[in-house]
Structures are given as C-alpha cells and as structure tokens.
Amino acid sequence: MKLLNCPINGTRPLSEFIFGGEYRVAPDQDSCSDAQWAAYVHNRNGSPGDKKEWWYHSPSGTWFIAERNTLTDKVSRTYLLSNANLNPALESAQ
Amino acid sequence: MPLRLLKYALSKEHPAPRFFKAHETPKKSYDVVIIGGGGHGLAAAYYLAKDHGITNVAVLEKGYIGGGNTGRNTTIVRSNYLTPEGVNFYDASVKIYEGLSEELDLNLFYSTRGHFTLAHTESAIRTMRWRAEVNKHVGVESRVVGPDEIAKACPQLDLSCSGQAPILGALFHAPGSVARHDGVAWGYARGADRLGAEIFQNTEVLSIDVKNGKVCGVKTNKGYIETKQVLSAVAGFTPRITEMVGLETPIVIHPLQACVTEPMKPWLDSILVSGSLHVYVSQSSRGELVMGSSLDPYEVHSTRSTLDFVEGLTSHMLDMFPFLSNVKVVRQWAGMADMTPDFAPIMGKTPIEGFYLDAGWGTWGFKATPISGKTMAQTIANDSAPDLIHSFRLSRFEDYELTGEKGAASVGH
Numbered sequence: 285m286k287l288l289n290c291p292i293n294g295t296r297p298l299s300e301f302i303f304g305g306e307y308r309v310a311p312d313q314d315s316c317s318d319a320q321w322a323a324y325v326h327n328r329n330g331s332p333g334d335k336k337e338w339w340y341h342s343p344s345g346t347w348f349i350a351e352r353n354t355l356t357d358k359v360s361r362t363y364l365l366s367n368a369n370l371n372p373a374l375e376s377a378q
Numbered sequence: 379m380p381l382r383l384l385k386y387a388l389s390k391e392h393p394a395p396r397f398f399k400a401h402e403t404p405k406k407s408y409d410v411v412i413i414g415g416g417g418h419g420l421a422a423a424y425y426l427a428k429d430h431g432i433t434n435v436a437v438l439e440k441g442y443i444g445g446g447n448t449g450r451n452t453t454i455v456r457s458n459y460l461t462p463e464g465v466n467f468y469d470a471s472v473k474i475y476e477g478l479s480e481e482l483d484l485n486l487f488y489s490t491r492g493h494f495t496l497a498h499t500e501s502a503i504r505t506m507r508w509r510a511e512v513n514k515h516v517g518v519e520s521r522v523v524g525p526d527e528i529a530k531a532c533p534q535l536d537l538s539c540s541g542q543a544p545i546l547g548a549l550f551h552a553p554g555s556v557a558r559h560d561g562v563a564w565g566y567a568r569g570a571d572r573l574g575a576e577i578f579q580n581t582e583v584l585s586i587d588v589k590n591g592k593v594c595g596v597k598t599n600k601g602y603i604e605t606k607q608v609l610s611a612v613a614g615f616t617p618r619i620t621e622m623v624g625l626e627t628p629i630v631i632h633p634l635q636a637c638v639t640e641p642m643k644p645w646l647d648s649i650l651v652s653g654s655l656h657v658y659v660s661q662s663s664r665g666e667l668v669m670g671s672s673l674d675p676y677e678v679h680s681t682r683s684t685l686d687f688v689e690g691l692t693s694h695m696l697d698m699f700p701f702l703s704n705v706k707v708v709r710q711w712a713g714m715a716d717m718t719p720d721f722a723p724i725m726g727k728t729p730i731e732g733f734y735l736d737a738g739w740g741t742w743g744f745k746a747t748p749i750s751g752k753t754m755a756q757t758i759a760n761d762s763a764p765d766l767i768h769s770f771r772l773s774r775f776e777d778y779e780l781t782g783e784k785g786a787a788s789v790g791h
C-alpha cells in the first residue's frame with residue numbers, strides 16, 4: 285500500500301488522499317493580457333521532474349503541499365501552505 | 379497453404395522476412411522528420427507517401443515501433459462520441475479501419491463486435507440518449523436499448539450487478555470493434571517503408587533546433603538531421619518534446635492501466651463498458667478477456683502498474699460476471715496517457731513554423747490512428763490543417779473553444 289504523510293494526521297494510506305494538481309501562482313488579473321490569462325487557465329507544466337503539488341486529506345479536510353518527483357513518484361516532503369514554507373531560503377532551517 | 383509459405387518448406391534456406399528495412403544511420407537531411415514510431419507517426423509517414431508523394435521522410439523511434447501506447451492499449455474502435463466534431467472525426471477513422479487489412483495486406487484481426495455502454499442511473503440514460511441523437515444525426519449507428527436487448531447479446535451478464543448497480547439500459551453502437559494493435563503499427567510501417575520512408579528504431583530525438591521561429595533540424599543519439607518540418611507524435615512523451623521548443627500546452631500525463639485473463643473459449647461477443655463500475659471488457663481473438671479501468675488518479679511519468687488497480691477492476695468484473703471468480707489474471711501493464719482538459723486531441727500547426735503536433739490522445743487515440751495519420755499528412759503537405767481537425771487545434775484553448783468530449787470518454791474507449 286502506498287502511504288503519504290499528512291502534515292496534520294501523520295502517515296496515512298494514499299487512498300485517503302486526493303490529488304489537486306500543481307501549485308501555481310496566478311498572474312495579476314488586472315494587469316495581465318487575455319492571452320496570459322488563457323495560458324494560466326489552461327496550460328500546465330506537464331514535463332516530468334520535481335514539483336510542488338496540492339494534495340487533500342479527505343477524511344480530515346486538510347489541503348497541504350507535497351513536493352514530489354513525477355518521474356519516480358517519490359515524495360520528498362509535505363507541509364501546510366504558508367509563506368515561510370514556500371520560501372526556499374528557509375528550507376534548510378527546517 | 380499459401381505459396382509464400384510453401385516455398386520455405388521446399389527450400390533449405392529460411393530467411394526471416396523483414397517487415398521494413400533495418401536502417402542504422404540517418405541521412406544528413408530529410409523533407410520531414412516524424413518523432414515517434416507508434417501507430418500515429420507510422421500512419422502519417424504512410425499517408426505522406428501515398429496521398430502526397432512525399433517520401434523523403436524519416437520516422438525516429440527511441441525504442442521499438444509500437445512499443446508505446448499503441449502496443450499497450452485495449453484496442454476499442456468506436457465513433458459514438460458526444461460532439462458532432464468528434465463523431466465525424468472518429469467515424470472517418472472507423473471507415474478507414476474497415477478496409478485497412480486489405481489496404482495494408484495484413485490481417486489486423488479487425489473484428490466488429492457491437493459496443494454497449496451500460497447505464498446504471500437515470501442520468502447516464504440521459505447522456506446515452508443525447509449521444510444516440512448526435513450519432514444518428516451524423517449518420518452513425520447508435521441507439522439506446524433496454525435490459526432485454528443487453529441480455530440477449532450477453533446472457534452471462536448479471537443485470538443486477540450483484541444488486542450493487544442494476545443496469546437500466548445501454549447505448550448500443552453497432553460498429554464498435556477491436557483489432558490487433560501491433561498489427562496496425564507493423565502494417566503502416568511496412569506500407570511506409572515500401573513507399574520510400576525510412577524507419578529508425580533505437581533513435582531518440584534529444585533536442586529540436588528552432589531559429590527565428592522556424593524548425594531547422596533535430597539532434598538525435600545518431601547525429602544531427604536537417605529538416606524544415608517536424609511532426610511530434612509521441613503521446614505520453616509530448617510534454618518532453620514541447621518543452622524542447624518552448625511550447626506550452628494543457629497536456630498532463632497520467633498512467634492508464636490494463637490487464638488480461640488466461641484464455642477461455644469464446645463466450646463474450648460484444649464489447650462492454652460500464653462508466654459507473656469503471657470497467658471495460660472485450661474478449662480477444664486469443665480468448666483472453668482484455669480489461670481496463672479509469673485513469674490513475676494523479677500525474678506520474680511511468681509505466682508502473684499497481685495491485686490497487688487489479689483489485690478494484692476484478693471486484694467490479696465479479697459484480698458483472700460472478701462466474702469468473704476462478705479465472706486468473708495473467709498479465710497487467712500500463713501506458714502513459716497524454717490527457718487534455720476537454721478529452722479531445724491537439725492536432726495541427728503550432729506557433730513554431732514547421733513544428734506540427736499530434737498529441738492529447740489520452741485514453742482514446744488508438745481508434746484515431748488511421749484518420750490522424752491521414753489528416754496530419756495533409757497538414758504537413760499543405761502547411762494547413764483540413765477542416766476535419768479544425769476544432770482540435772492547439773489555439774482552441776486561447777480562444778476558449780474547447781470541444782467537450784468528456785461525457786463520452788470518461789471510462790469508455
């Protein structure tokens with residue numbers, strides 16, 4: 285059975301989780317062009333590699349971030365979203 | 379016994395006949411380079427030569443031909459889609475398939491079985507009616523049938539599905555067929571080779587050279603090739619190729635798994651699909667039940683298969699066919715499905731001059747092999763896409779003109 289670590293509930297079977305797609309930052313909707321907005325809505329970074337992704341632990345209703353390699357399917361870490369957590373400079377301090 | 383075979387019985391020499399010439403080193407330049415020796419790439423090479431007289435063409439395949447999704451799929455061919463654009467397009471493919479064994483002089487075991495999409499809920503029946511009406515309007519034979527007709531075609535089916543999800547009716551699609559998948563790749567390869575195209579196996583495209591927005595060549599593990607026209611027909615590898623030319627697309631890769639049972643005497647004539655139970659099944663000409671389910675739930679670039687998949691699938695198979703409980707699953711595998719948000723392909727020209735895309739085939743592209751080969755050949759020869767594939771253009775996303783095939787493609791193939 286594949287397992288995933290929920291930052292709140294600890295290690296749980298993967299069947300309790302729902303994949304929410306890659307973590308992405310929306311362009312500023314007031315200043316971006318129509319083409320930029322359409323690209324944000326539809327396009328995805330589909331190539332393999334290390335990605336930050338949204339995952340949802342459905343029994344507890346917890347959304348969190350997992351860093352996962354989409355080629356090897358190895359998860360390197362999971363954490364709740366906060367500015368500090370997404371800042372690479374702070375990563376080594378954790 | 380055909381004379382072709384008899385002559386080997388009489389002779390002391392038994393040379394293995396090759397399907398296509400084993401080229402080792404590509405030439406310095408080609409008019410067209412096709413990346414990917416799956417059914418789609420090989421069909422495009424065949425129709426470039428046959429319909430347009432373009433024969434200075436190289437097909438580059440990083441592994442062996444048909445080793446991608448072409449050789450991993452469950453081979454269901456049908457045209458009972460939801461949108462008129464989809465129905466017209468897939469119907470054109472079914473029509474080519476019907477005469478393809480003859481055209482390619484190779485038995486593709488193309489076998490028309492009739493295809494039932496089972497409805498277990500009122501809302502499923504409503505979608506079936508909608509699809510049937512669109513199909514009839516376009517001239518494709520589909521109709522909604524009741525449980526009696528399903529029982530007549532498949533008396534072994536437990537219509538109550540173990541009481542879990544009683545079957546209320548189905549969309550019946552008479553032209554639904556299965557075929558021998560690797561035969562399709564090999565037949566097109568031989569046809570293209572005979573007309574002059576060159577096929578290179580173990581030849582991987584490492585990068586694509588673009589200058590001033592125009593394609594000028596590709597770098598491979600067997601050297602540099604100059605060309606002004608490149609077709610990418612690599613299904614589950616598409617994001618890696620589009621990244622080489624800096625093109626963004628909506629495509630994401632999810633594994634799609636399948637499995638087969640040990641062979642049995644023929645008992646299942648029809649192709650059955652159940653969206654609610656996430657099962658589709660047909661019996662191959664070898665007697666195996668060929669079974670598939672829905673897409674894996676998250677992105678992975680891998681052809682690994684999982685126990686979860688066979689456990690889930692077989693438990694639903696037993697809801698439908700309790701008598702199969704002693705039958706063994708002998709093989710399981712996966713392919714990488716290149717998924718689009720509207721369950722329609724991405725075909726045609728791109729903003730890069732000379733770079734053509736045939737992708738987004740997800741879980742549904744085997745049935746489209748002939749027509750996509752034909753229409754992509756037309757697109758390359760004329761540098762303009764025919765009307766039949768206009769709704770599948772990459773720019774539909776920027777135009778917010780998505781195709782909306784999801785209702786007809788979620789589990790059925």
Ligand SMILES: Cc1cc2nc3c(=O)[nH]c(=O)nc-3n(C[C@H](O)[C@H](O)[C@H](O)COP(=O)(O)OP(=O)(O)OC[C@H]3O[C@@H](n4cnc5c(N)ncnc54)[C@H](O)[C@@H]3O)c2cc1C
Nearest residue numbers: 414416417418440446447448451454583713739743744745
């Ligand atoms: C389990 C499963 C079941 C399916 N069932 C059905 C079905 O019932 N009906 C249906 O219509 N469709 C089905 N499909 C979908 C169908 O298999 C595909 O859409 C179709 O086969 C795609 O064909 P292709 O020729 O485009 O790609 P492929 O056959 O995948 O060929 C692409 C080729 O490109 C090569 N390649 C990749 N990168 C490079 C590179 N850099 N250089 C050189 N070569 C490269 C690969 O090695 C590969 O051989 C199914 C798919 C799967 C996985």
